[in-house]
Amino acid sequence: MFTRKVKSVLLMSTISWIHPQHLPLQINFPKQMGSVEEKIDLDFDEEIPFSSSPSARKVHNFDFETTHVLPPVNLVDSPLFKQIRIRPIRSIYIVLIRAKINILLPFGPLAILLHYVTGNHGWVFFFSLLGITPLAERLGYATEQLALYTGPTVGGLLNATFGNATEMIISIYALKNGMIRVVQQSLLGSILSNMLLVLGCAFFTGGIVHYKKVQVFNKAAAVVNSGLLLMAVMGILFPAVLHFTRSEVHFGKSELALSRFSSCIMLIAYASYLFFQLRFQHNLYSPIEEDGDNNENPDEEEEIELTQWEAISWLAVLTAWVSILSGYLVDAIQGASDSMNMPVAFISVILLPIVGNAAEHASAIMFAMKDKLDITLGVAIGSSTQISMFLIPFCVVVGWCMGIEMDLNFQLFETATLFITVLVVAFMLQEGTSNYFKGLMLILCYLIVAASFFVHVDPSNGDN
Incomplete structure (x- = not known):
């Protein structure tokens, strides 16, 4: 014991x-x-x-x-506590610091400062343009991160929608200020930029990287988008023809009534297209050949770097900041045109869309270099389809609700430019193949369009 x-x-x-x-x-x-x-x-x-x-x-x-x-248990040193503490810092680093284009972010606050200190519209416009460029690209990145949680079909729709958020915000600000021609020309310029410059650069770089083979894409999806673009041209063409042939029943009123009716029809057509795409024909937009090089590296997918709620939060923050800068940008357009001796049409059709299409431009080139031309067409042609069939009619309906007489009469010069551009791109896509020569032709066509708008004089308000 x-x-x-x-x-x-x-x-x-x-x-x-x-x-x-x-x-x-x-x-x-x-x-x-x-x-x-x-x-x-x-x-x-x-x-x-x-x-x-x-x-x-x-x-x-x-x-x-x-x-x-x-x-x-030491909570401060626990992995969960470290993740909660470090996660916001990591998210800020990924979105606002890591990308090289973010070096342009300080130009946004600088533009606002110059607006109140100097009042020089030329510098305010230039710095606002530089400040919006990385925001548009970061909007595209946050949308791609959110699309990883929603699937490819809904993700493509989100990419096209938020990719055009910059154009939509600028258009609504200009519409509130009664700048109807700026709205029309900036939206027209976005269509031309996507179809000629963005798609041309994507075909050119993809053809150079994959010069040993012919790149192919789904011809059925390209045909559907080309048909929608031709329908949009028809909706825009008839009010212009009605105006310039002087064949209206009531001069000035019939043109506006036709534009509003056609806008409602185009919105219905676009909604039907979305329903058709999401519910019945989702296989139509899948990549056509899944064998070969595309499956050699199955792990080469987009990496999830943001959580779902982080992506949604960044979309809200970036959209709000784009909205603020867009107000200063629109207010400085006329002053910038006078100070830089540059036509407003050139600023609206060429300069503004290049900034708004920064996200589409980078994404289309990246996917073309990865030999994913179906996604490239979805970004470039899909964005043009959404602008022509949704955003333009939407602005007409919004102006109708605001008492602003915005119509689909884009004037004869702009309408003819859009019609010829759609025909050229449709002929380029009819074979279902791509190479660097087709891309070079599209880029050269865009240079001709840019030079044309540089020497183009917009009709006066009286003639308008």
Whole structure:
């Protein structure tokens, strides 16, 4: 009995010298020690001698078989706490710091400062243009991250929608200020930029990178988009023809009524197209050849870097900041035209769309270099389709609600430019193949369009 008591005291003394952090979660002693089956049960009310840990000073009903000894948890050093603490910093770094184009972000606040300090519209316009460029690209990145959670079909729709968020915000600001021609020309310029410059650069770079083979894409999807673009041209062409042939029943009124009616029809057609695409013909827009080089690196997919709610939050923040800068940009257009001796038509058709299409431009080239031309067409041609079939009619309906007489009469010069551009791109896409020469032709066509608008004089308000 005395020996057993000494063993128990020695055992407890040994345990007391062990720091609680070194103890396992559960201590189970074997029931068989030699040939004797015993259960150690200690009941001490006095302090255990030789104990250096305050937590081990008193032991009551200590049962080694059932008691769990939990080490103290340091919450500050725990991985979960570190993730909660570091995650916002990492998200800010990914969105606002890591991309090289973010070096242009400070130009946005600088434009606002110059607006109130100097009032120089030329510099305000230029710096606003530079400040919006990285925001448009970051909007595209946040949309792509959100699309990884929604699937390819909905993701493509989100990419086209938020990719055109910059154009939509600028158009609504200009519409509120009564700048109808700026709205019409900026939206027309976005269509021309997407179909000629963005698609041309994508075909050119993709053809150079993959010069040893002919790049192919889904011809069925290209035909559907070309048909929608031709329908949009028809809706824009008829009010202009009605105006310039002087064949209206009520001069000035019939043209506006026809534009509003055609806008409603175009919105219905675009909604039907979305329903057709999302519900019935989603296989029509899948890549045509999944074998070969496309499946050699299946792990070469987009990496998820933002959580779903982080992507949504960044979309809201970036859209709000684009809205603020767009107001200063629109207010400085006329002053910038006078100070730089540059036509407003050139600024609206060429300069503004290049900024608004920064996200589409980068995405289309990147996917073309990866030999994913179906996604490239979805970005470039899909964005043009959305602008022509949704954004332009939407602005007409919004102007109708605001009491602003915006119509689909884009004037003869702009309408003819759009019609010829759609025909050229439709002929380029009819074979379902791509190479660097087709891309070069589209880029050269865009240079001709840009030079034409540089020497183009917009009709006066009286003639308009």
